Amino acid sequence: NAGVTQTPKFRILKIGQSMTLQCTQDMNHNYMYWYRQDPGMGLKLIYYSVGAGITDKGEVPNGYNVSRSTTEDFPLRLELAAPSQTSVYFCASSPQTNSGNTIYFGEGSWLTVV
Amino acid sequence: AQSVAQPEDQVNVAEGNPLTVKCTYSVSGNPYLFWYVQYPNRGLQFLLKYITGDNLVKGSYGFEAEFNKSQTSFHLKKPSALVSDSALYFCAVRDYGQNFVFGPGTRLSVLP
Numbered sequence: 001n002a003g004v005t006q007t008p009k010f011r012i013l014k015i016g017q018s019m020t021l022q023c024t025q026d027m028n029h030n031y032m033y034w035y036r037q038d039p040g041m042g043l044k045l046i047y048y049s050v051g052a053g054i055t056d057k058g059e060v061p062n063g064y065n066v067s068r069s070t071t072e073d074f075p076l077r078l079e080l081a082a083p084s085q086t087s088v089y090f091c092a093s094s095p096q097t098n099s100g101n102t103i104y105f106g107e108g109s110w111l112t113v114v
Numbered sequence: 115a116q117s118v119a120q121p122e123d124q125v126n127v128a129e130g131n132p133l134t135v136k137c138t139y140s141v142s143g144n145p146y147l148f149w150y151v152q153y154p155n156r157g158l159q160f161l162l163k164y165i166t167g168d169n170l171v172k173g174s175y176g177f178e179a180e181f182n183k184s185q186t187s188f189h190l191k192k193p194s195a196l197v198s199d200s201a202l203y204f205c206a207v208r209d210y211g212q213n214f215v216f217g218p219g220t221r222l223s224v225l226p
Binding site for chain 1: 146148150155156157158159160163165204206208213214216217218219
């Protein structure tokens with residue numbers, strides 16, 4: 001019953017530090033996504049991937065990087081953390097087969113940059 | 115480009131009363147529409163979806179949604195609200211690029 005697993009759950013970073021949010025899924029989904037959710041706001045797509053070796057920018061990619069070396073893993077890298085990156089980050093995955101498939105979310109990673 | 119609107123930031127309803135959370139969408143082709151719920155400090159959970167067929171879609175926890183093509187709406191409904199339904203609800207549409215576009219969310223408060 002693992003689904004989409006994100007680590008860490010909570011993290012405090014100092015301005016200028018870097019870190020990686022880990023995401024793994026065990027459902028053999030081709031599509032994976034990273035979203036951020038700011039307080040009282042909806043979800044904004046940061047990066048997505050349609051398969052191993054393929055990544056693309058979403059709506060708000062600046063300050064982030066991703067890689068997809070395997071189907072299971074889709075880490076999100078924050079370089080030179082800024083207070084504007086304080087947010088809740090959600091990783092998600094979805095099957096490829098057709099557009100009617102749902103998207104499955106991880107439990108979220110709460111990041112504070114001070 | 116696809117877009118989703120949820121015109122109400124907050125919906126308050128008394129326990130036992132029917133509830134409606136509104137969603138309108140804009141897509142260039144046939145819509146694939148979804149509702150998700152988010153409880154505090156949790157990820158989003160799938161409630162229901164419309165792909166094709168019957169305009170009334172039934173989902174988890176007694177929720178249903180009505181697809182109305184002429185009004186481009188996909189309102190979420192429940193005949194009798196529970197306090198435990200209090201959460202943040204997101205409407206979403208999936209575009210041809212396989213990406214999901216989410217609405218801003220509606221906070222539902224069910225009052226005892």
